[in-house]
Structure formats: C-alpha cells, structure tokens
Amino acid sequence: MTGWNLTGKSARPRAATDPLPWERDSSHGPSAQGGAAAVGTPGATEDDERDPHILTVTQAVGLAGATLAELPPITVLGEVSGFRGPYGARGHCYFQIKDEASSLECIIWGGVYKASPYELRNGLKMRFTGKFEVYARTGKMSFQISRFEPVGEGLLRQQVAALAEKLRREGLMDEARKRPIPAFCTRVAVVTSLSGVVIDDVKRTLRRRNPLVELICVGSKVQGEGAEAELIDALGRAARIAPAVDCILLVRGGGSFEDLMTFNDEALARAVAASPVPVVTGIGHEPDTSICDMVSDRRCSTPTAAAESVAPAATELAELLSTRERRLATAMAGAVGTGRTDLARAAERATRAVEQRLAREGLALGALAQRPCLTRPDETVLRRAAELEQSADRLEGALARQQERWRAALDALTARFPAGTALLAAPQQALARAQERLAREGRTITAARDADLARQAAALDALSPLKVLARGYAIAYREDAVATSTAAFAPGDAIAVRFADGTVTGTVDTVAADARR
Structure with a gap:
C-alpha cells in the first residue's frame, strides 16, 4: 500500500509502513483532537474506534485539503461555462471550466476579478492559474484562480477591449471632446502608405468629387514592426504643415484582425486624440472598428468614405448653392415686400400725426392771437x-x-x-x-x-515732571510705558525720549547697565 507523505514541502510517495501525520505524536492523535473516538460511528466497534487507519469525516476532509495544499500552482486551459457573478459587494465569481471530456469547479475572489483588465463570460477560452482547495464544510473541491488571461485572437480582442475601456474612462471617446470637421475643407492631409491602393482611391475620390480640394500626402507604414511610431511621427508632420490643413485623413485598406492591430496601439490612439488638427479615420472595412476609430474626431467605414466625408461633390455644392440662392432671393423679396408695406403704413401714420399736431398748434396759436x-x-x-x-x-x-x-x-x-x-x-x-x-x-x-x-x-x-524736564532731564518710554531701568530694553527695541520741548524716537543699539548697581 502506498500513499502521500504530507509532512514535507513536496509530495512524495508514502510507504505502507510510514505513519500517518496524526500517528507520529500520540498527544496530537484522534483522541486528543476529538476525532474518531469522540465522534463515533453507528455500529462501530471499540476496535474500530482504536484503529488509527479509520478517519472521521473532518480528518478525511482535512487530509484532502492538506494534500491539495501541497500541490504547486498550476495553469489550466479551458472554456468558461456556467459563469455566475460578480456577487454582492465583494464581487466573487463562480463558474466551471471545461474541455471535451471534463469540467472543473472554479472560484475567483472579488479582489482578483476587479484587479484584472479582462471580463469573463460563457464560451471564452481562457488560461487560468491557481491552486486546488477543499471547502471543509461540504468537502467540495474547487480550483481557486489567482490569475487569468485569454488565449489566441481572443487574447488580442480582450486586450483591445481593456484598452478601449481604459481610454473611455479617461474621456478620450467622449463626443463633447471631439472637434467638428469643417463642412468645406480646402486643404486635406492624408496619412497612409504611399505604396498601396488606398492613396490612389483617396486621390481619385477627391478629384471626382471636388478637384478644388488640395491633397497633401504624408507617407508612413501602416503594418508591421515600427508602424505605430511612423504613424505617430506622420501625424505630427501633418499637423505642422503650413498653411495649416483643415483635417487629417488616417486611412488604410482592409485586413485581418492582426493586420489592424497597429491601429489599436495605445500611444497611437493618444496621438490621434491629442492632434491639434481634427482627424478623420477610415481603417479597414465596414465591420472593422479600431481604437483609433473610437478616439478620432470622425470615424468612417472605409478610406473612400473618409475622403467623401471631407470633400462634398462639386455638383452637390453647386446644387446646394443654387437652392440657397433661390431661398435667399425668395426671403429677400419677402423681406423687401414686407418692409415696403411697413414703410407705407408708417408714412400714412406719420402724415396723420403731423396733420393732427399742426391742427392742434393752429388752434392754440389762434387762441393766443385773441x-x-x-x-x-x-x-x-x-x-x-x-x-x-x-x-x-x-x-x-x-x-x-x-x-x-x-x-x-x-x-x-x-x-x-x-x-x-x-x-x-x-x-x-x-x-x-x-x-x-x-x-x-x-x-x-x-x-x-x-x-x-x-x-x-x-x-x-x-x-511736576515738566519742571524736572526743564532742568535738563528726560523720560524714556518703551511701548507707551515709562521705562525705569536699562533691563526694559534690548538692542533693536524702539525707544521714545520725552524732553521739555518735545519727544525724540529711535532704536536701541546697545544696552550698558551701570556696574555699580
């Protein structure tokens, strides 16, 4: 018979002759701890109660817990199932992780879950690190998780979601922060790769819709190592163009989720938000949404849509101007007609008022003449x-x-x-x-x-002191009180001396007491 030696820091096989932990010291045996002898078992004999190999339920659960506690932390890969939580103010979470054949009960304490940047939900494939424990009251084993993180593309998406939440809490995605894009842009800078088809699409779109828009190209990598730093530098160069541009187009073509990860970089997203010139993004295709899209001043589904949004078609502008011209002419004609009518009415009222006033003045003048x-x-x-x-x-x-x-x-x-x-x-x-x-x-x-x-x-x-003062004596004052001794003064104190014909004020430089006294 073999088992596990639980006395050391590491688990090793226990020989059949090795004593169990409570057998090594009789003072800590079952009788001393209120074990099998105290609990008893219905139908058990006195020999059973004295047998050291027969355990109480508490001892059995404690043995299992001690054995599991000796195991080092392990990392388990599995899919989240039956997720429940966070519960109450503490925020504990309970769920299972499973694979094709088995499942495992898991617990995450609230502090661990709140400190993690990731959120759990059913169906996520995650990597969990923790230790096994046994709940003494029910004897149920569970896996207590101390750290967890997603794997594969799920990891990337979780990281992007965590970054998006972080920037959202900082206010970088608030609509109130975003600046308006001019309705009629005359100078536009585009930041993208100069070797792809995206720049040609943007140029073609602007020439077709409004050839009066001046396009300034600022080249940069949009994928691969160092692309984030190049894009940040390109945004800075575009913002420093003189005369200043009306907006910046940050665009690239479609690609896989990994290809678009450049535009999920935190430093690049902060550069887009901090740009002194409004930024319009057109990254990937319709379903793709990056962190840069979220913090930009305007998000468009494609590079072509971004170019169209800053350059209204010339025909549309002409039609808009014609429509507004007609509306303005109609409004002016109405305003002039209304003004003419009002002026005629005012002239009639003025004529009547003048006539009435002249009549009254004539009557008054006639009365005076009589x-x-x-x-x-x-x-x-x-x-x-x-x-x-x-x-x-x-x-x-x-x-x-x-x-x-x-x-x-x-x-x-x-x-x-x-x-x-x-x-x-x-x-x-x-x-x-x-x-x-x-x-x-x-x-x-x-x-x-x-x-x-x-x-x-x-x-x-x-x-009278004045009689004394008249004979050449004087009275010294310190802070409006008569001073009778040199001890009342110290160097730097203010002093006032009263003579018969007035008062002299000054500052004490030195104090010399009479040695005879």
Missing part, C-alpha cells in the same frame, strides 16, 4: 398806470394818518417820563449798596482759598 395783450397792447399799460396812481394816493393818506397817531403817543409818553425817573432813584441807591457789600464779602471768602490754592500750585509745580 388775447388782449396782443390785440390792444397799450390797454394793459394804461390800466396798470391807473392802478399805480390809486395805490400811491392810498399810501400817501395812510402815511399821514400813521404819523399823526405816532405823534400823539409820543406826547403822552413825554408827559409820563419825569415821574418814572423819580421812582427809580431809591432802588438804584439800594442796588449800589448791595453791590458794595457783595464785593466786600466775596473778597473775604476767596482770600483764604486764594492763599491755599497758591500753596498747592507751588507744591505741584515743584513736583
């Missing part, structure tokens, strides 16, 4: 003169009467004045005596106060 000041100008002057004479007579009579009244009142006051003067003599004498007493008492009261105030003023004058 006024007496205009018909008999001297009558007003004579009436005013008569009124003035009457007013003068009334004023003269009133003044004479008023003077008589004033004269009578003055005579009456003159007769009363001597008696009033005699009555004022006694009060005047009493007032004079009261004034003398008031002056005498005031001098007596203020004499003591004057002496006290003089003493206090003399003391205050003796203590």
Whole structure:
C-alpha cells in the first residue's frame, strides 16, 4: 500500500509502513483532537474506534485539503461555462471550466476579478492559474484562480477591449471632446502608405468629387514592426504643415484582425486624440472598428468614405448653392415686400400725426392771437398806470394818518417820563449798596482759598515732571510705558525720549547697565 507523505514541502510517495501525520505524536492523535473516538460511528466497534487507519469525516476532509495544499500552482486551459457573478459587494465569481471530456469547479475572489483588465463570460477560452482547495464544510473541491488571461485572437480582442475601456474612462471617446470637421475643407492631409491602393482611391475620390480640394500626402507604414511610431511621427508632420490643413485623413485598406492591430496601439490612439488638427479615420472595412476609430474626431467605414466625408461633390455644392440662392432671393423679396408695406403704413401714420399736431398748434396759436395783450397792447399799460396812481394816493393818506397817531403817543409818553425817573432813584441807591457789600464779602471768602490754592500750585509745580524736564532731564518710554531701568530694553527695541520741548524716537543699539548697581 502506498500513499502521500504530507509532512514535507513536496509530495512524495508514502510507504505502507510510514505513519500517518496524526500517528507520529500520540498527544496530537484522534483522541486528543476529538476525532474518531469522540465522534463515533453507528455500529462501530471499540476496535474500530482504536484503529488509527479509520478517519472521521473532518480528518478525511482535512487530509484532502492538506494534500491539495501541497500541490504547486498550476495553469489550466479551458472554456468558461456556467459563469455566475460578480456577487454582492465583494464581487466573487463562480463558474466551471471545461474541455471535451471534463469540467472543473472554479472560484475567483472579488479582489482578483476587479484587479484584472479582462471580463469573463460563457464560451471564452481562457488560461487560468491557481491552486486546488477543499471547502471543509461540504468537502467540495474547487480550483481557486489567482490569475487569468485569454488565449489566441481572443487574447488580442480582450486586450483591445481593456484598452478601449481604459481610454473611455479617461474621456478620450467622449463626443463633447471631439472637434467638428469643417463642412468645406480646402486643404486635406492624408496619412497612409504611399505604396498601396488606398492613396490612389483617396486621390481619385477627391478629384471626382471636388478637384478644388488640395491633397497633401504624408507617407508612413501602416503594418508591421515600427508602424505605430511612423504613424505617430506622420501625424505630427501633418499637423505642422503650413498653411495649416483643415483635417487629417488616417486611412488604410482592409485586413485581418492582426493586420489592424497597429491601429489599436495605445500611444497611437493618444496621438490621434491629442492632434491639434481634427482627424478623420477610415481603417479597414465596414465591420472593422479600431481604437483609433473610437478616439478620432470622425470615424468612417472605409478610406473612400473618409475622403467623401471631407470633400462634398462639386455638383452637390453647386446644387446646394443654387437652392440657397433661390431661398435667399425668395426671403429677400419677402423681406423687401414686407418692409415696403411697413414703410407705407408708417408714412400714412406719420402724415396723420403731423396733420393732427399742426391742427392742434393752429388752434392754440389762434387762441393766443385773441388775447388782449396782443390785440390792444397799450390797454394793459394804461390800466396798470391807473392802478399805480390809486395805490400811491392810498399810501400817501395812510402815511399821514400813521404819523399823526405816532405823534400823539409820543406826547403822552413825554408827559409820563419825569415821574418814572423819580421812582427809580431809591432802588438804584439800594442796588449800589448791595453791590458794595457783595464785593466786600466775596473778597473775604476767596482770600483764604486764594492763599491755599497758591500753596498747592507751588507744591505741584515743584513736583511736576515738566519742571524736572526743564532742568535738563528726560523720560524714556518703551511701548507707551515709562521705562525705569536699562533691563526694559534690548538692542533693536524702539525707544521714545520725552524732553521739555518735545519727544525724540529711535532704536536701541546697545544696552550698558551701570556696574555699580
């Protein structure tokens, strides 16, 4: 009997006499771990429970898991089937991979699936790398995948799809970013191979549709090694053409998916999106769509369609111009007719308005002409003169009467004045005596106060800092406060010195304290 030795890092055949892992240390045997002896089996004998070769279900599943864990990671090629997921917030995925004869249950954890640039769906042929594991609760074996990638053309298509999604998230495919192509292009640069039939098709199309369009050819490889770099350089040269072109045609003929992979290059796609001149692509045939088509300003199905889109046919332009000329003439005729009608109506309204205004002004002028000041100008002057004479007579009579009244009142006051003067003599004498007493008492009261105030003023004058300043002393200030020590200053501080006749401000250069203190 042979088996697998699970104690080492690598799997090797186990001899029949080799002990199982739990047999090497009795302290870690089934009894110590609550194994067969604890679980028991219906109908099992005591000898069965002591037999070390009989396992519990947990031990059997653990043995299988340990054995599979010893296997190194393997890579399996198969087709995706029964894909389910991503599930919930974690995003785990469950599916099978199969070939013609067998299938294998697989698990991809959400973090692994989200980090991968590829998406899974039924029918894809993929290459999966991972390890086997056993789910202890059900004993079910599955293949836990750590990396996956497509194979063959599917790989290329998956890579292109991943790049397209990346550029889409960056906004390079947004319609709002793309620039409009002029409706009437006069100078067009074409970037393609100069040795193929594509350039001849473009030239022939432009000559047929509109020979006035100037075509500038910029040659480049469109397939093979180094084609991407040449196309990027050609796009730059086309954008630097002076005078500037209206647009750039990036075209090539049909081919297989691998032949068109040049136009799925990320650097070339970014160069197309960053071109200062609008880019029109015509790559391959109708079903073919490349990354450059997606990021270009206009995508056409073929090179011929791209040339037609930037050069409307001369006959179409002539017909369009004729149609617009007729529409413009009709519109102008209508506008002129409408304007003429409006002008006639406005003239009628203006005539009526002027006539009505003249009639009103004539009536007003007639009314003014009938006024007496205009018909008999001297009558007003004579009436005013008569009124003035009457007013003068009334004023003269009133003044004479008023003077008589004033004269009578003055005579009456003159007769009363001597008696009033005699009555004022006694009060005047009493007032004079009261004034003398008031002056005498005031001098007596203020004499003591004057002496006290003089003493206090003399003391205050003796203590005044201004008196000290007048003797040649000064007061130093630091920040609006009196400084009493050199310790209040440091070099660089502001200082203000108050003298008797003003203040001097400056900056402290040095501080020297008196050593005696």
